[in-house]
Amino acid sequence: MDASGEILQFDRNAAAVLADAPEDLLGAKLGEVIPGAQVPLDEALRFERERTTMLTVESRQGATYDAVVTVHPMNGSSPDLAALAVVRVPVPLADRFLDPAVIRRALLEDSLPRLGSTLDLELLARGLMSVLVPHFCNAGALLLLESLVDADEPPPQSLRGGSPALRRMAVAFDDGDQAWDATFPTGEVFSYPAGTPYVRCMETGAPVLLGLGGEGAARIAEAWRRPPVGDLLKGASMLILPIFADGSMLGFFVCTRNVAHRPFDAYDIEIGMEFASRAAIFIESARRYGRERATALTLQRSMLPTGLSAPSSVEVHHRYLPGSRLIEVGGDWYESIALPGGRVALVVGDVAGHGVRAAVTMGRLRTAIHTLAALELPPAEALERLDSLMRTMGEREPHFATCAYVVYDAVTGRCEVASAGHLPPLLAPPDGDAAFLDVPPAPPLGIGDDPIVTREFTVEDGTLLFLYTDGLVENRARDIDDGLARLRRTFARGAAARPLEELCQAALDGVFDDQHRDDIAMLVARLCRIPDDHHVSWELPADPAAVRRARGLIRARLEGWGLGELSPATELLASELVTNAIQHAGGRLTLRLVREGGLVCEVFDASDGRPRIRHDEEAGMAESGRGLHVVGRLAQRWGVRRTSGGKAVWAEQELP
Numbered sequence: 230m231d232a233s234g235e236i237l238q239f240d241r242n243a244a245a246v247l248a249d250a251p252e253d254l255l256g257a258k259l260g261e262v263i264p265g266a267q268v269p270l271d272e273a274l275r276f277e278r279e280r281t282t283m284l285t286v287e288s289r290q291g292a293t294y295d296a297v298v299t300v301h302p303m304n305g306s307s308p309d310l311a312a313l314a315v316v317r318v319p320v321p322l323a324d325r326f327l328d329p330a331v332i333r334r335a336l337l338e339d340s341l342p343r344l345g346s347t348l349d350l351e352l353l354a355r356g357l358m359s360v361l362v363p364h365f366c367n368a369g370a371l372l373l374l375e376s377l378v379d380a381d382e383p384p385p386q387s388l389r390g391g392s393p394a395l396r397r398m399a400v401a402f403d404d405g406d407q408a409w410d411a412t413f414p415t416g417e418v419f420s421y422p423a424g425t426p427y428v429r430c431m432e433t434g435a436p437v438l439l440g441l442g443g444e445g446a447a448r449i450a451e452a453w454r455r456p457p458v459g460d461l462l463k464g465a466s467m468l469i470l471p472i473f474a475d476g477s478m479l480g481f482f483v484c485t486r487n488v489a490h491r492p493f494d495a496y497d498i499e500i501g502m503e504f505a506s507r508a509a510i511f512i513e514s515a516r517r518y519g520r521e522r523a524t525a526l527t528l529q530r531s532m533l534p535t536g537l538s539a540p541s542s543v544e545v546h547h548r549y550l551p552g553s554r555l556i557e558v559g560g561d562w563y564e565s566i567a568l569p570g571g572r573v574a575l576v577v578g579d580v581a582g583h584g585v586r587a588a589v590t591m592g593r594l595r596t597a598i599h600t601l602a603a604l605e606l607p608p609a610e611a612l613e614r615l616d617s618l619m620r621t622m623g624e625r626e627p628h629f630a631t632c633a634y635v636v637y638d639a640v641t642g643r644c645e646v647a648s649a650g651h652l653p654p655l656l657a658p659p660d661g662d663a664a665f666l667d668v669p670p671a672p673p674l675g676i677g678d679d680p681i682v683t684r685e686f687t688v689e690d691g692t693l694l695f696l697y698t699d700g701l702v703e704n705r706a707r708d709i710d711d712g713l714a715r716l717r718r719t720f721a722r723g724a725a726a727r728p729l730e731e732l733c734q735a736a737l738d739g740v741f742d743d744q745h746r747d748d749i750a751m752l753v754a755r756l757c758r759i760p761d762d763h764h765v766s767w768e769l770p771a772d773p774a775a776v777r778r779a780r781g782l783i784r785a786r787l788e789g790w791g792l793g794e795l796s797p798a799t800e801l802l803a804s805e806l807v808t809n810a811i812q813h814a815g816g817r818l819t820l821r822l823v824r825e826g827g828l829v830c831e832v833f834d835a836s837d838g839r840p841r842i843r844h845d846e847e848a849g850m851a852e853s854g855r856g857l858h859v860v861g862r863l864a865q866r867w868g869v870r871r872t873s874g875g876k877a878v879w880a881e882q883e884l885p
Contacts, residue, residue: 232311234259234270246318249289259314266298266314273300273312286318294318325363326491329500335364336504350378350515354398357482357508362401365501366468366484368409368461371398372427373472373480375418377516392421392428395480404487412457422452430469430481436498437469441485466492470505474513482508525585526551532592537565539573540639540825544755546729550737552583552700552748560587560630561698561750562595566602569868569881571639571759571825574602577696577752578632579651581673590628593618594674598634605870608634608647609683612674616649619675629675633668633696639759640823642690647683649674652699652713655720659691663720665713685873690757693725693732700747701736715739729753759825766821771811779803779820783830786822794885798863799830802880805856806832809840809878827865827881835875 230236236257244251247262260267269280279301286296297317303310326332340360347353354371361369375394397417402409421427426449430437439445441462450459462485470482482505486492493501539545545565552559560580567573576598580587597618601611612634619630631650637643646654646666650673657663669682688694695716702712719735732753740749767782769775780800787796803820810818814834823829840857860867864880 230259230270230312230314231309232274234267236262237307237309243316246288247286247316263296263298263314263316266300269298269300270312270314273302277302286316288318326365326486326497329496332365332497333500336360336500337507340364341504341507345511347511348515348518350512350519351398353511353515355401357511358399358401361482361484361504363403365497365504367404367465367487367490368400368402369482369484370400370413371480371482372396373398373512373516374478377479391423392431394418394420398480406461408457408461412455412461425449425452426467426469427481427483430471431478434471434473434478436471436502437467438493438498439467440492441465441467464488466490468493468497468501470498470501472505472509472512474509479509479512479516481505521585525588528585528588528592532588532595533562534564534595538567539565539754540567540571540759542571542639542757542759543573543637544729544757545573545575545752546733546754547752548733548737548749549751550700550740550749559583559700559748560591561700561748562591563696563750563752564595564598564602565752565754566599567826568602568605568636569827569866569879570821570823570829570831570877571764573637573639573754574598575635575637575694575696575752575754576632577651577698577750578630579698579750580630581628586628590622590630593622594630594632603868605868607683607871608636608645609681612647612649612671612681616674616677616681623675629673631673635694635696637688637694637754637756639757639825640764640821642687642756642758643685644688644694644756645683645685647671647681649681650677652697652702655693655695655697655716656688657693657695657720657724658689659725660722662722663693663717663724665717688756691725692756693720694754694756695720695736695751696753697736697751698747698749700749701740701751704740704747725755729755759823763825764821764823766819769807769818769820771815771817773808773811775811775818776804776807779807782820783822790824792824792828792885795828795882798882799828802830802860802863802882803832805859806830806878806880809856810834810836813838813840814875824884827883829879829881831877831879833872833875833877837871837876839869839876840878 236254236259239254244254248254254262259270263284263286265284269282273280279299281297281299284296284298286294288294299315301313303313344353344356347356358369358371372395375396378396397413397415400409400413400415426437426439442464446459446462449462450456465485465487468484470484472479472481484501533549537545537547547563549561549563560582562578564576565573578594580590580594594615597615601614606614612632615632633648633651633654635654636645646668648668649671653665653668655663656666668684671677671679671681702716703709716736719732724732733751736751765786769779780803783800783803784796787793787799807818807820810832814836816835819833821831821833823831860880865883867880869876869878
């Protein structure tokens, strides 16, 4: 049309729908042929941009349609040419499935390619049915073998007597009758009875075409024991299209056309099978992706801790958020491990990469960190051992990880922190501003040669320690500095008084809608010392007389705690530990009792030599090793840990 709206050229569809005779359109005004179309035409010409609107169109037969009218401004060789109007009107029901070329284009070219990137099987199923209905049939369903959808389902058995278990993935219909949903519920798992066309399709692997008169629909309803089936399928034309991938049947499409439309024919079977073969590629890709993701998620979740342990004065909370469905499972992990003597190890790590390999590596690191924590190594030394482990694993398949390791002593309030390539922990004091810890940098585990250094400091009671992985503060649309700044605002002054669950939720605000979100692990702890009356320590000289004094001090303290029944065993433990320190360490020593979870007796000395139980093959137990045998028999567990000034030997007993 020209700028005034006069029609210069039109196609045959426009003439067939909008005019009694083709010559009536030529020279007519667009606003007269389609009332209201002059407005979008004027806007398209004025702003030189496409305009779309919904208008009511009356056909030459007197029928009215809700049409989508799009006006495109145009510049051509003709000075009169100004715009092109595209009018989309619904196809009359009687003509809907008449043109095979239209059906083929709608099924295989216009809609299907857009579904190829969908990896969610349920979304893909609904998308496929939205293509079949309304372009190929009036109602339909997609059914897949349950063994393919559910990894725990055993493989299909013999078809004798009926079909293997099938799951109805999606149902679609175009008549608005909710009886379809009620009769064929989505997600239902069932088997078809023997003798039905569905079983015939699965037995032969070929499409099945049949007409359902009143008796045919009634027989299916009776075999299926669902009376509404007879009414919904009465007089319909049914086509069952098998779905194959790699030579194995995945399931089938069930398509029906009602009596108001042309029945299926051989050409429809050809088009339908081509659609099913292309859909099979998408279904198999989504199924494999879903299974691999489910396997990785199961593996990862089974390796994440189910419970966190810490001293009674330390409150710990965690959150783990898997990556979005567009991102594979990652290797983020966290730990809170209570240690003897009122201490706790807090760890967060991130294995590079995604998928099953990252989850397996994460599980190995978690196991290793439990072992290293039990050995009570300082954080830097523990991370050096992890680095050695990563290097060994990397000889076969290179990969690396980052980790932040914190040990908090709830008796003294001291923290030891070390980091290997990880983001800095956040510390929020009760009456101050949050700040990121200045931890000496070190490369990630598995790739660096620089030493890992531990930083020590004392924290106030009520201080929050926040450990996290990079998925919380970094994504494609936001710089990491912006994420770190947002985290500091979340833990601003006064945050230490808020519930930890509330702080975790606040830290996660804004990350759920990120379609490319990496997985996130975070650990927040409110650090507090245990009560003063739950621990006591004494300085003792390196003199044999100190053994007798130690027994007296312990006896008096346990009676004051109401633990007199533990006094004999604890006195003997203390005697052996103090005697061992006097004989092998020298210098002054410290005896400490801690009542936290159990009763821990500790002896600190200036030697870094680790006591060991010795054996002599001829004489049996050596004279110098008897004390540790006594300790091992009396204590629930015992061990040695290094300190900045030497070592501490401890023995723990259960509280009555």
